[in-house]
Amino acid sequence: MKTLTAFDKNSFIKAVKLANKEIFDYINNQISFKDYQYSNTIGFGGDNSLNFDLTAENIFIKHLEKFGNIYSEECGFLDNNSEYTIVIDPLDGSNNFLNNLPYYGTSVALKKNEKVVAGFVTNLISSVLTYKIFEDDVKYFSLKDNLYVQSENFSKSNLxxxxxxxxxxxxxxxxxxxxxxxxxxxxxxxxxxxxxxxxxxxxxxxxxxxxxxxxxxxxxxxxxxxxxxxxxxxxxxxxxxxxxxxxxxx
Missing domain, CATH: 3.40.190.80 (D-Maltodextrin-Binding Protein; domain 2)
Incomplete structure (x- = not known):
């Protein structure tokens, strides 16, 4: 595994998109009964991991480990001797996923030393990835259509x-x-x-x-x-x- 000597913001954004796109495509084209079964592996977060939890985590690690240390809900801390740490929830809403309730996604935070400097949250049902990095404006990207989209921003919300x-x-x-x-x-x-x-x-x-x-x-x-x-x-x-x-x- 080759670690980057200098952090490349645009390459990191691209890698997070690619990881989420691979997970999104897997759910829509490759998901199997086995993915919904428990692995009988207790993750770092204390829960019995689904097989799909582990699949999604491995996809994130494959795409993101070159950017820094990995701190994930399933595997815990993987030390790559970097000032950057990527905090990952590879499947936010595992019980919803398990029970076919269409509200689940992923979460990726980037920390420089102990300070969070980026956040990426993806809704795997709508395909929309919401992110903010290095104090830029919040952006919304559709994994399905491969383009930037407008946010859902209801000024008169009542819920x-x-x-x-x-x-x-x-x-x-x-x-x-x-x-x-x-x-x-x-x-x-x-x-x-x-x-x-x-x-x-x-x-x-x-x-x-x-x-x-x-x-x-x-x-x-x-x-x-x-x-x-x-x-x-x-x-x-x-x-x-x-x-x-x-x-x-x-």
Whole structure:
């Protein structure tokens, strides 16, 4: 494996696109019953990996390892003696994938030393890759059509996302009491990345770097609250403050 001596931004963007395109094409043209079976391998994140989790991870490693160290949900840390580390969730929403619920994707964050400098989140159903790198503007790219596309940006959104809502029935009650509509979709990186489309995105429970690093960088200009128990993102200051008060009561 040859490591790059200097980081090439455009080559990295191309490599992330190629990796996601290979995964997207695999799902649509090569997927088999075996991919939906558990590997009986406990990944670094603590879950029993699906065979497809491992396939997707290997695709990412093949395309990205030359750019730096790899830190992935399945294999853990692969040290390539680089100042750059690529943080990967090769299948965000594994249970959705397993149960044919069409909401799952991938997440890739790039860190220079300990600072996140890029985030890439791909919806493997819509084929749209959302990314931001080195403080550039957020971009949206269709893997299926191989072209840049406009974002879904609803200025009059009236729906929120509450990931892992089932763990916090008291907050669900409070949100309902305040007539706030919400859904629990089951793919954290995708939901956080798409915060611009919703009133807010709230994630309750343990925060793993694989789940949140890329999406947080993409949405770094939004109002954000992060504690040991909750992560809240919203483009709307009033809605952000309203929900923050609710979760602070818990």
């Amino acid at each position: 929120a996302i509450f990931e892992r809502a089932y763990k916090f029935p008291n907050i669900c009650y409070k949100l309902n009491e305040n007539k706030i509509k919400f859904r629990c979709l089951g793919a954290v990186a995708l939901s956080l990345c798409d915060a611009r489309n919703y009133d807010f995105v709230l994630f309750g429970g343990e925060h793993r770097e694989f789940d949140i690093a890329a999406a947080l960088y993409i949405c770094e200009d939004f109002f954000t609250h992060k504690s040991n128990k909750f992560l809240l993102i919203s483009k709307n200051k009033l809605k952000f403050e309203q929900v923050l008060e609710i979760i602070k009561e818990i």
